[in-house]
Structures are given as C-alpha cells and as structure tokens.
Amino acid sequence: MTRIELTRSLFVKNTLKSRYPQLAVFIVMLAGYIFAVLAGIIGTPVGSRNFSIVFVWIAWWAILILVAVPFFGRGWCAVCPIPLPGEWLQRGAVLNPPEKKPKWLNLRWPKAMRNIWMQNISFLLLALFSSVLLTTPSVTGIVLAAMLFAAIGLSMIFERRAFCRYLCPVGGFIGLYSQTAPIELRIKEKQVCVSCVGKPCYNGSDSGYGCPWDVFPGGLTRNTYCGLCMECIRTCPHDNIAVNLRPFSADLAKPSARMDEAFKSFIMLGSAMIYAGVLLGPWGALKDAAYNLGTGAWFFYAVVFLGIIFIVMPFLFALCLSRFENFNAFKKRFAALSTALIPLGLMFWVAFSLSFVLANATYILASLSDPLGLGWNLFGTANVAWQPMLTSVLAPAQTLALVGGLVWSARTAQKAANEVKVSSIPVILYCFMITLVMFWLLL
Amino acid sequence: MKRPELLSRILITAAVLGAIGSPLLFRARTPLIHARIAENGGWNPDVIQADVGEPLHLRLTSDDVVHGFAVGQMDMQSVDVLPGKVTDLTLTFDKPGIYTFFCTRWCGLNHWRMRGTIEVGDSSSDPQPVTPPLYVSLGLDIDAPHNAPIIPAQKPSAIRGEQLATNLPIYHFIETYRSHSPYQVFEELNNSALTESQRWDVVAFIWQSNTTAESLANGRELYAQNCAACHGENGAGDGVFADDLKAAGEASAQNMAGADDMTMQTPANFTDPTRMLGASPALLQGKILRGGMGTGMPMWGVIFTEEQIRDLIAFLYSFQFDYSK
Numbered sequence: 063m064t065r066i067e068l069t070r071s072l073f074v075k076n077t078l079k080s081r082y083p084q085l086a087v088f089i090v091m092l093a094g095y096i097f098a099v100l101a102g103i104i105g106t107p108v109g110s111r112n113f114s115i116v117f118v119w120i121a122w123w124a125i126l127i128l129v130a131v132p133f134f135g136r137g138w139c140a141v142c143p144i145p146l147p148g149e150w151l152q153r154g155a156v157l158n159p160p161e162k163k164p165k166w167l168n169l170r171w172p173k174a175m176r177n178i179w180m181q182n183i184s185f186l187l188l189a190l191f192s193s194v195l196l197t198t199p200s201v202t203g204i205v206l207a208a209m210l211f212a213a214i215g216l217s218m219i220f221e222r223r224a225f226c227r228y229l230c231p232v233g234g235f236i237g238l239y240s241q242t243a244p245i246e247l248r249i250k251e252k253q254v255c256v257s258c259v260g261k262p263c264y265n266g267s268d269s270g271y272g273c274p275w276d277v278f279p280g281g282l283t284r285n286t287y288c289g290l291c292m293e294c295i296r297t298c299p300h301d302n303i304a305v306n307l308r309p310f311s312a313d314l315a316k317p318s319a320r321m322d323e324a325f326k327s328f329i330m331l332g333s334a335m336i337y338a339g340v341l342l343g344p345w346g347a348l349k350d351a352a353y354n355l356g357t358g359a360w361f362f363y364a365v366v367f368l369g370i371i372f373i374v375m376p377f378l379f380a381l382c383l384s385r386f387e388n389f390n391a392f393k394k395r396f397a398a399l400s401t402a403l404i405p406l407g408l409m410f411w412v413a414f415s416l417s418f419v420l421a422n423a424t425y426i427l428a429s430l431s432d433p434l435g436l437g438w439n440l441f442g443t444a445n446v447a448w449q450p451m452l453t454s455v456l457a458p459a460q461t462l463a464l465v466g467g468l469v470w471s472a473r474t475a476q477k478a479a480n481e482v483k484v485s486s487i488p489v490i491l492y493c494f495m496i497t498l499v500m501f502w503l504l505l
Numbered sequence: 506m507k508r509p510e511l512l513s514r515i516l517i518t519a520a521v522l523g524a525i526g527s528p529l530l531f532r533a534r535t536p537l538i539h540a541r542i543a544e545n546g547g548w549n550p551d552v553i554q555a556d557v558g559e560p561l562h563l564r565l566t567s568d569d570v571v572h573g574f575a576v577g578q579m580d581m582q583s584v585d586v587l588p589g590k591v592t593d594l595t596l597t598f599d600k601p602g603i604y605t606f607f608c609t610r611w612c613g614l615n616h617w618r619m620r621g622t623i624e625v626g627d628s629s630s631d632p633q634p635v636t637p638p639l640y641v642s643l644g645l646d647i648d649a650p651h652n653a654p655i656i657p658a659q660k661p662s663a664i665r666g667e668q669l670a671t672n673l674p675i676y677h678f679i680e681t682y683r684s685h686s687p688y689q690v691f692e693e694l695n696n697s698a699l700t701e702s703q704r705w706d707v708v709a710f711i712w713q714s715n716t717t718a719e720s721l722a723n724g725r726e727l728y729a730q731n732c733a734a735c736h737g738e739n740g741a742g743d744g745v746f747a748d749d750l751k752a753a754g755e756a757s758a759q760n761m762a763g764a765d766d767m768t769m770q771t772p773a774n775f776t777d778p779t780r781m782l783g784a785s786p787a788l789l790q791g792k793i794l795r796g797g798m799g800t801g802m803p804m805w806g807v808i809f810t811e812e813q814i815r816d817l818i819a820f821l822y823s824f825q826f827d828y829s830k
Binding site for chain 1: 507509510513514516517520521523524525527528529531532535537564566567568569588589590591593
C-alpha cells in the first residue's frame with residue numbers, strides 16, 4: 063500500500079525530534095489539566111458553567127473523538143499531560159538523559175496483566191458512573207486528579223508508562239481505534255533494526271529515553287500500543303524511524319487476534335448505544351436509573367449495561383461464526399472477525415458525540431470567559447446564550463457516519479473473514495442490525 | 506544541572522503553580538452568595554452585614570436550580586438567581602435593623618426555609634418600640650382550633666348582604682371586623698329578623714366593606730407568589746408541594762411525635778368554611794406573622810409589611826364570600 067513519509071520533510075522531522083515544541087505543548091496541557099481539576103473542585107457545581115465539565119467532556123471529547131482519533135490515532139496520547147509528572151519523577155529529569163541507575167522501583171509490569179483488560183475495566187467503571195461523572199464538576203475534578211496521582215504512583219513502582227499502557231480508561235479505545243487512523247509511526251528498513259546494536263529505541267541512550275510504551279519500534283505492525291511520543295525518533299542512531307501518511311484503517315487488513323481487544327470492541331459499541339439511549343433518549347426512568355448511583359434501579363441498570371456488553375452482544379456475534387470445532391480455533395476466529403467492529407464502533411462514537419458536542423458547543427465560549435462560574439468575563443464571551451450549532455447538518459452528518467461506518471466495517475469484515483476462511487455475510491448482517499438499532503436510538 | 510533542564514523545570518513549576526493559584530486567587534477575590542435548595546444548605550452566607558445609607562453590592566449565584574432573591578419589608582423587585590450565572594444587585598437600607606432575605610422561586614419542598622438576614626447598622630442600639638400585634642393583645646391562642654359550629658348552606662353573597670344591611674347598624678361591625686370571626690358576627694346578628702342565610706350574606710357584606718378592590722388584587726398577587734405553592738391556587742390546601750409535605754409529615758410522624766403531628770403538615774384549606782368562618786382577621790394575622798411553629802408554615806412577619814398581611818387576609822376570605830358585583 064502506498065505511504066507518504068512525512069518525516070522526509072526536514073521541518074517535520076526536526077519539529078518532532080526536538081524536545082522543545084513538545085515540551086511547550088506539555089506545559090500548556092498540564093497547566094490546563096490542573097486548572098480543570100481545581101475548577102471542578104472549587105468552581106460552580108453547575109456543570110454547564112464549569113470549565114472542568116465543559117472543557118473535558120465537551121471540548122476535549124469533541125477533539126478526541128472527532129479529530130484526534132480518526133485522523134491522528136494516538137495523537138492525543140502524544141500530548142496528554144496525565145503521565146508527565148510521574149514520568150519526569152521516574153526519570154529524575156525533564157530533558158536530561160536518563161540516569162544509568164533507576165531512581166525508583168522500576169519493576170516490570172506483571173506478565174499476566176500485559177493486556178488491556180484493566181483498561182476495559184477502568185473504562186467500564188467510569189462508564190457506569192458516567193451520568194454523574196459527566197455532569198458533576200467536583201466528581202470530574204476528583205477523577206482527573208485521581209488519574210494524575212495513579213499515573214505518578216505507577217511510575218514510581220513500575221518501569222515506563224504503566225498507567226498509559228495498562229490502566230488509562232481512554233487509552234484502550236484510543237489504541238483500538240488508532241488502527242483506523244491515516245498516520246503511523248514505523249521503521250523504514252527492517253534490516254537496520256535487526257543489526258542495530260543496543261537497540262537504543264527500546265533501551266534508551268544519551269539522546270533520549272527507551273520506549274515509554276514498552277514497544278520495540280522495530281516490531282511495530284499496528285498503531286495500537288505506539289503512543290506517538292517520538293522518543294524513538296530521537297534515539298534511533300540510524301535515522302530509521304518514519305512517521306507516515308497511509309490509507310485509513312491500514313492496520314485492520316491483518317486482523318489482530320486478542321480477546322481483550324475483541325471485548326474492547328463490544329464495550330465501545332455497547333456503551334455508545336447505551337449512552338445514546340440514556341443521554342439522548344426520551345426515557346426518564348432510564349436516566350434516573352443511570353443517575354441515582356447505588357440505588358436498586360442503578361444496580362439493575364449496571365447489570366443490564368454489563369449484560370448487553372459481555373453477554374448479549376458477544377453471544378449474538380458468536381452466532382455469526384457458523385461453526386465450532388475446537389475452542390482455540392473458535393477464539394481466534396472470534397477475535398479476528400471482531401476487527402470488523404472497529405470502524406463501526408468509531409463511527410458510532412462519532413455519530414453519538416456529534417449530537418451532544420454540537421448541541422453544547424456554545425458552553426465552551428461562555429466557560430472560557432468564566433471558567434469557575436464566578437461571574438467573570440475574561441474575553442467578553444461569558445454571556446453567550448446557549449444555542450445548538452449546525453442543527454440542520456446534524457442528522458445528515460450522523461447518517462453519513464453510521465452508513466459510512468457500516469460500509470467500512472463490511473469491507474473490514476470481508477478482509478478478516480478471508481483471513482480466517484469463513485463467510486463474512488453473518489458478520490456484515492450483525493453490523494447492519496446494530497447499526498439499525500443505533501439509527502433508531504439517535505435519529 | 507544544564508541550563509535547558511533548569512529552565513524547563515522552572516517553567517513547569519511556574520505553570521503548575523499558576524494553574525493551582527489562579528483559580529484559588531480568583532475565587533477568593535470574588536465573594537459570591539451561593540443559593541442552594543434548603544436541603545443542601547440554603548443561602549451561603551446567610552448573614553450579611555451592611556451599613557445604613559451605604560449601598561450594599563451583592564453578587565448572587567445558584568449552585569443548583571433557579572432561585573429568587575428578595576428582601577422582606579422592603580420595596581424591591583425580586584431578582585432571579587440562575588444556576589452558574591451571577592446576578593448583581595445593589596441595595597440601600599434607610600433604617601438600621603435586621604432584614605430577612607428569602608427565596609422567591611418555588612425551588613423545592615423546603616423552599617420557604619431558604620432565608621437569611623442582612624444586619625444593617627448597629628442593631629443593638631435602642632431598639633424601636635414595637636406595638637404587639639392584635640392577636641397578642643387579644644390573648645388569642647392561635648394554635649388552638651377556632652372552628653365555626655355553624656356554616657352557611659351556600660356561599661354568602663356580599664351583594665345580597667348589602668341590601669339587607671341597610672336596616673342594620675352595621676358600622677358597629679365594621680369597627681370590630683379585625684377582632685371578630687365571621688361566625689362571631691353571624692352570632693351577634695341573631696336577634697335581628699334575618700334568616701340564617703341572610704345573616705351570612707350580611708357578614709359577607711361587612712367583610713367586603715372592610716377591604717377594597719385594590720387591596721384584594723394585591724392580596725391575590727401576594728398569595729399567588731408566596732402561598733399557592735402549598736395552599737394551592739384555589740386555596741384548597743392542594744398546592745404543588747402539598748403531597749410532599751404530607752409525605753414528609755407522615756415520615757416524621759413515624760419516628761417523632763406521633764400521629765397527631767401528621768395533620769399539622771397538611772397546608773390549611775381556605776375553602777373549608779368551618780375553619781375560615783371561625784377565624785378572625787386577628788387570628789389569621791397571627792398565623793401569618795408567626796408561622797406554624799414546626800409545621801411547614803413559615804414565619805412571614807419578617808417579610809410582609811402590615812399592609813401586605815392585611816391585603817392577604819382580605820383575599821383569604823374571598824375563598825368563602827362571594828364579592829362579585
């Protein structure tokens with residue numbers, strides 16, 4: 063497949079190689095993040111008027127799901143502030159080369175947990191509490207702070223970015239969907255890596271740190287676990303790392319075969335549908351159940367939520383696999399075919415997010431001028447009236463996203479089915495059915 | 506340490522301190538009065554200091570639903586306090602004293618508990634002499650039932666009463682209106698030649714003669730704003746909060762003072778002739794001034810002026826009497 067190497071441009075390469083542009087973005091992001099924590103905790107408890115809710119769950123989420131993930135894959139991870147304090151402490155430096163002797167425990171992450179199940183769980187935990195989390199500034203502030211401290215704690219105990227790689231609730235799906243993005247970081251020549259002595263891209267050198275994501279760039283075949291932190295560009299002594307522009311969903315041609323990732327697909331599809339029902343649907347009792355944490359209704363909601371994601375959707379999907387000869391072959395086919403759900407899941411989230419992002423975008427202007435809801439008017443936009451944006455294009459855009467997602471998934475299903483030598487038709491039918499449900503929920 | 510490393514550490518520290526410090530600083534420099542439903546704390550702060558003749562600037566915000574703000578016994582338009590927005594307000598007090606501010610939006614079951622005080626000037630220096638309200642000088646027990654043993658068969662009509670009253674020395678009753686219940690006046694008319702229903706009509710006329718159309722209209726407005734939430738728009742004790750009050754009363758009765766308290770939580774029904782025709786204006790004034798003491802009925806003495814209470818009482822009787830011309 064054709065690829066355009068962006069790092070051929072000297073400007074791009076030097077910008078990525080230098081630590082300063084990234085550091086500048088990091089500082090702004092970290093300050094914004096800490097500001098959001100403070101705003102959530104001490105600002106107005108009215109969500110639509112609080113920086114933490116408006117900037118995290120409307121502005122950041124819109125950028126993440128509508129721009130960063132579809133076009134840049136793990137582009138967000140490249141500038142995310144959450145791991146930074148921990149990482150700087152772990153290294154004992156911001157820019158200086160790493161010390162030879164590790165400052166902290168520097169343990170390896172336990173082998174049994176080298177998968178994204180923890181991320182599946184952390185996402186679901188937030189998802190089950192989301193109606194409170196997404197609307198209550200203090201809860202958002204506390205959760206943001208907790209993630210920052212969790213990342214610091216894990217950096218003290220484990221090597222590299224254990225939080226990003228194994229615990230971050232959003233990192234899991236960003237990784238899954240980054241496979242569809244038209245950007246990738248790859249090596250240029252395999253042979254160069256094979257003969258490279260010391261593998262500084264993984265082990266670090268005076269010019270940079272060993273891969274924070276615990277990935278050996280020489281073996282990269284898909285975007286899932288590459289955080290685009292650009293360390294390997296800095297450390298590679300042979301200038302063998304490239305950032306490429308490539309066709310969309312290039313990674314999905316060769317399906318992955320991991321159950322944790324397969325279930326991530328179901329989690330994301332299922333939660334997009336349930337959110338659409340809870341947040342955009344007309345069912346008051348459902349909203350109440352989702353909001354009243356700890357009540358019987360909420361437990362029932364949680365059981366249904368988990369039941370749909372872990373039982374109903376995977377079971378129906380398993381029915382599409384036509385035959386069952388032995389468990390291992392079945393598992394492999396299940397995971398391989400689930401790659402077909404990746405583009406669909408992304409587009410479900412795009413379609414769902416469009417509705418609340420466009421509806422609430424005007425809050426961003428108001429919150430910019432009065433981030434804590436204290437009656438300030440920093441930029442003269444504090445009194446911008448709430449007004450849904452682009453209402454006329456919302457439904458067509460959502461339709462386009464869902465239909466596009468379905469077509470994209472169907473094509474992915476054909477490729478995946480080809481790999482494991484089964485018919486793709488049941489999987490396409492499955493995608494078609496759940497797309498219909500999503501249509502009904504959204505439009 | 507190399508210079509870039511040092512510089513970046515300084516920059517990061519400055520950015521982090523700025524991100525922590527700026528919201529704390531701005532919050533500290535923006536004192537706001539926060540409104541929350543009473544269950545979550547009501548007004549915060551709920552005591553405000555002010556000086557006589559000095560403009561008092563208030564910045565109000567709501568942390569939950571729409572509230573309203575007004576100061577009792579003061580000629581001011583109430584303002585809305587919206588969630589997450591700030592309402593600016595300037596008040597000037599002519600006289601020292603302790604003023605009560607209160608919520609003017611039906612924000613929740615305990616809406617009426619949302620009150621605070623503004624202490625103007627030095628309130629300890631020579632308190633104004635107060636005349637005790639009529640119910641005190643009459644020695645009325647406003648918590649005891651004052652039911653009318655006889656009630657009219659149909660709604661008494663002031664217009665019919667006017668024709669009948671021409672032969673009666675009704676000016677006497679006008680003077681005693683405030684201290685007498687309709688039933689007492691009805692009883693005092695028993696030596697006249699009138700039938701029972703005619704006597705009730707005369708009572709209706711006397712009550713109407715003691716008020717004006719303007720006073721009734723003002724009372725109607727006050728009632729709609731402040732009373733109808735519990736007592737109902739039509740006075741039947743069935744306002745939007747009535748059911749919740751009853752439920753709250755029943756819940757408290759199960760673990761507190763016993764079943765007798767349950768009825769206390771039910772808002773009074775002004776369409777009930779037994780209750781209303783046995784109640785004198787002095788009694789109603791007492792109930793409004795002092796409130797229900799442990800029931801849901803708030804104390805209005807600090808909020809309504811004497812004229813407002815008079816208008817309100819006049820309006821309350823219109824649930825019993827037909828004042829139409």
